[in-house]
Amino acid sequence: MRLDRSDHVPILLVEDDDxxxxxxxxxxxxxxxxxxxxxxxxxxxxxxxxxxxxPYADRARFPMPCLILTDLKMPRMDGFDLLAxxxxxxxxxxxxxxxxxxxxxxxxxxxxxxxxxxxxxVKPSEIQTLMRIVQQMRTTWIAAHxx
Numbered sequence: 587m588r589l590d591r592s593d594h595v596p597i598l599l600v601e602d603d604d605x606x607x608x609x610x611x612x613x614x615x616x617x618x619x620x621x622x623x624x625x626x627x628x629x630x631x632x633x634x635x636x637x638x639x640x641p642y643a644d645r646a647r648f649p650m651p652c653l654i655l656t657d658l659k660m661p662r663m664d665g666f667d668l669l670a671x672x673x674x675x676x677x678x679x680x681x682x683x684x685x686x687x688x689x690x691x692x693x694x695x696x697x698x699x700x701x702x703x704x705x706x707x708v709k710p711s712e713i714q715t716l717m718r719i720v721q722q723m724r725t726t727w728i729a730a731h732x733x
Contacts, residue, residue, distance in 0.1 A: 594620045594621040594622065594732065595621060595649065595650075595651065595652040595732050596621060596622045596623070596624045596649060596651050596652070597621045597622070597623055597624070597651055597652060597653045597654070597655060597728070597732065598623075598624050598626060598632060598635065598636075598651040598653070598654045598655065598656075599623045599624065599625045599626070599655045599656075600625075600626050600627075600628065600629060600631075600632045600654065600655065600656040600657060600660070600665070600668060601625060601626075601627075601655075601656070601657045601660075601686075602627050602628055602657065602659075602660040602661060603657070606657070606709065607623075607625045609713065609716060610623065610625075610655070610686075610716070610720075611623055611625075612713060613713060613716040613717045613719075613720045614720060616713070616717055617717050617720045617721055617724065619720065619724065619728070621652070621653075621728065621732050624648070624651065627660070627661075628660040628661050628662045628663050628664075629656070629660060629662065629663030629664060629665060629667050629668030629671070630662045630663040631662075632654070632656070632663075632668055633663065633668065633671055635648060636650070636651075636672070636675075636678060650681070651681060652681065652728070652731045652732035653681065653682055653683075653684065653723075653727055653728060653731055653732055654672070654681055654682070654683045654684070655683075655684050655685075655686050655723075656668055656669070656683060656684070656685055656686070657685075657686060657687055657688075658685060658687040658689055658694060658698065659687070659688070659689070665685060665687065665698070666697060666698065666701060668683075669683060669685075669698060669701035669702050669703055670701050672702060673701055673702040679702075680731075681731075682704040682705075682727050682731055683702060683703050683704060684703065684704060684705045684706070684707065684723060684727060685698045685703045685705070685706045685707065686707045686709055686719075687706070687707075687708065687709060688708065688709045689708070690708045704727065705723075705726070705727070707719050
């Protein structure tokens with residue numbers, strides 16, 4: 587788990603690829619995002635974080651996030667299972683989940699949205715494109731849920 591410091595409510599980034607984590611951290615920094623990213627490796631770790639169990643029991647250090655960004659293809663628990671788990675927990679419905687996946691398959695998009703994802707983005711290969719996505723997230727989701 588990697589933690590960037592900020593006084594703002596954190597955003598969970600559930601992503602197993604360290605390069606994609608670094609790419610997102612850079613995009614957030616360049617876009618001037620004040621929220622810290624808390625990067626977790628898979629859906630199982632995200633569920634532990636959201637439940638406040640194990641290493642995430644200290645809510646002062648690990649507060650509830652205002653937004654969750656998740657990949658789909660991950661070990662142990664993938665993004666679809668994470669979405670289903672969140673959908674099954676009423677106390678988490680207020681936290682928007684955005685999928686950021688390398689899959690551009692219509693079936694993956696449809697399934698993610700049916701499982702409660704509020705938005706779906708295909709991971710870009712260029713930092714400028716990712717920054718535009720982050721800016722759109724900021725306008726659409728972060729401004730409304732992470733202030």
